[in-house]
Amino acid sequence: MTFAALQPLADRAALFVALRQEALSAAADALGEHRWDADMAAGTLTFTANDDPSKQFVARAHLIATIAPGPRSLLWAWAHPNGDPQGVAAQLHAYGAEHGIAELTNSEVPFPEGAGDDDWIAQAAHTIGGVAVELTGRSPYYSAPVGNGTRAVFLLDAPLAPLTVADAVVALPRVLAGADLPDARTAVWDLARLAGWTLTWTDEAFSGASVSDTTGTATFRFDEQARISGIESTLHPQG
Structure with a gap:
């Protein structure tokens, strides 16, 4: 369990999320060995083939949250120095305010006691990605390691066909x-x-x-x- 109050929202979207994440993985894997780069100023996430930099998969990226072992907390993008107070993550805040979910309205959410290793943070990022898909309708998401054990969660407007x-x-x-x-x-x-x-x-x-x-x-x-x-x-x- 990661953030207990948020898990039911992620569970609700779990089947849709799994299908959309598989589609994202297939699109990235089609590049072969590849790397990813985030451009916060441009608001893009780009996957580039290692053997041919002209082969790319580019998505509009919306920062949702960062999850960091240093402060042992999740920081929502609407309160993040690199985030947008009026961006997509604000939809999660609005839902939390409407339904009385403090974990969505507090700018920083501490880890539960005893949590915080790399595996827990990776799983927490997937939970947050699922919550973001559920509350915004956007998909897929991407969990990006950004250094020192921290992960950033992005919602993507990706060039993927609608799910049929x-x-x-x-x-x-x-x-x-x-x-x-x-x-x-x-x-x-x-x-x-x-x-x-x-x-x-x-x-x-x-x-x-x-x-x-x-x-x-x-x-x-x-x-x-x-x-x-x-x-x-x-x-x-x-x-």
């Missing part, structure tokens, strides 16, 4: 194999919301959910523990 049902059906077996979904029903509902799909529950017991867009339909089945037990799909030919 057809794309999700292909990727979901891989994604679900490594996903931790404390509430799979909610994660599927939120996947449809964030992706802009239509969702219909199959019955009043919520034992299944069908999601659809122009590329097809996928029906998720849930077992008695509300875990995803199967996915059936009907896809439309794409011209």
Whole structure:
């Protein structure tokens, strides 16, 4: 557990986030061995192929937070010297103010007792990335090591195709194999919301959910523990 009050927000978006992070990884991996560079003045994050600097993947980057072992705290971008008080991170502050979540409205959030090693900070960055996607609708995010154990979390406006049902059906077996979904029903509902799909529950017991867009339909089945037990799909030919 990282920041306990924020984890439910990240959990809600977990399925959508996993699919979007896989798409980002695929785009970066297409460059081969590569490096990343952040230009805070330009507001960009650039992935560049090591063997051909002309091959790049450039995204608009919005700083959300930094997580630092020195002060043992998270600092939100709206209060960060390199952040924008009116930037995308301000949407998280607004949500926190509306719903009474101090961890979103306090400019600096201390680590829980006993936390703060490299693995914990890396996981905390993923939690913050998930929260940011959930509350802003933007995706994917990038967790960047910026020196001395500190990580910066950016939301990206990246040149990635919108997530379709057809794309999700292909990727979901891989994604679900490594996903931790404390509430799979909610994660599927939120996947449809964030992706802009239509969702219909199959019955009043919520034992299944069908999601659809122009590329097809996928029906998720849930077992008695509300875990995803199967996915059936009907896809439309794409011209």
